Amino acid sequence: MLLPDMNLLPALDALLREGSVTGAAAVMNVSPSAMSRTLARLRRVVGDPLLVPSGRGMALTPRARELRPQAAAALGQALAALRPPPPVDLAEVQRDFVIRTNDSVAVVLGAALLARVAREAPGVRLRILPEGDEDPADLRDRVDLDLGALPETPPDVRTAHLAEHRYVAAVRPGGDSPARGPASAPLSPAGFVALPHVTVSRHGRARSVIDDRLAELGLERRVLATVPTFGAACFLALETDAYAIVPSGFAERAAAALRLAVHEIPLRLPAVRFDMSWHVRHDADPAHRWLRDTLAVLAGDRPRALVGERSAAE
Known part of the structure; x- marks a missing residue:
């Protein structure tokens, strides 16, 4: 379907509201002759004279009177659609x-x-x-x-x-193993591998960049288990002699709730991006x-x- 020229809509609304070519021209900021040419185009599109001579002025035809509220409403809806949305409440x-x-x-x-x-x-x-x-x-x-x-x-x-974050090692404090000392005690690479690890992986992968850094030092860790969530890793660490490898922010909350000790991992690990x-x-x-x-x-x-x-x- 061939659509009409929608640029005619503001002119149609002005002509029907003003009831004259001169008045509509002033509203549209064009010359009377330009508005007369636009009226001629509208007459062809609508199939009605719209404005006809009446004494010294012009009068709306019955069809024009029917169109007047429709043209005003259509123009208002078009303008509303083209405005930016109002501020959301x-x-x-x-x-x-x-x-x-x-x-x-x-x-x-x-x-x-x-x-x-x-x-x-x-x-x-x-x-x-x-x-x-x-x-x-x-x-x-x-x-x-x-x-x-x-x-x-x-x-x-x-x-x-x-933001970016780092990983830490969470472990239950106390016990005979020096690797389970207080969080204030710096953890050495040897202490980091003295206990097995619980890591988080949705796909069950046990190896990560941590293993690459340990290999550079001639060390190897034992991954006791992989779990799908950080919460599960911390609860397992609470009940076993194992480090839970979790993000620092999560470990901070878990340590407060579960009385876990949190140690910095003594390796050169890259920061991890967090995006949305x-x-x-x-x-x-x-x-x-x-x-x-x-x-x-x-x-x-x-x-x-x-x-x-x-x-x-x-």
Whole structure:
């Protein structure tokens, strides 16, 4: 279907409201002759004279009177569609946000995020999904925000860097082994391998950059178990003679709740990135932007409690 020239709509509205070519020309800021030519085009498009001579002026035809409210409404809707969205009232937003991440995010940032939601956007509900295959395509229709580190992302997925974090070794304090000394005691590479390790990997991989650094020193560790969550690693460390290799922020919370000792890992390990990713359709979405800004603020407010990265210890 061939669409009419929509640029004629403002002129039609002006002609029907003013009831004269001269008045419509003044409203549209064009010459009377230009408006006369536009009226001729409108007559051909509409199939009606619209304005006809009447004494010293002009009169609307019956069809023009019918069109007057329609033209005004259509022009108003068109203008509304072309305006930027009004500021969002977060208190009135009713929406679910699907966030995919690991348990470290929920522990480190979760309480502060929920407090902000309850205070600023009480109609928002967070649905936190566990890590899976991390397919960036999920952000197109299934996941609103991914927190962690995605593999290479397609052009329609945005990524913003939030922070970096390090891994530490959490262990139950006390006992006969010197490797289970207080957190204030520096841990040596030999002490780091004196106890077995519990590592976190969704796919059960026991080797990581930690093993490469130990090999450079002629050392090797024993991985007692791999588990899918950092919480499981800490609980296993609490009940066994093993180090749980977990993010520093998570370890800080776990140490307070579970009375674990936390040691810096005595190796040159690279910092691990923590990002958030979303689909481009959410770029200008005010509520989604509020969620992203809130997480950026919360991550920046906790420089020592940076959340876990999904593949760093795998």
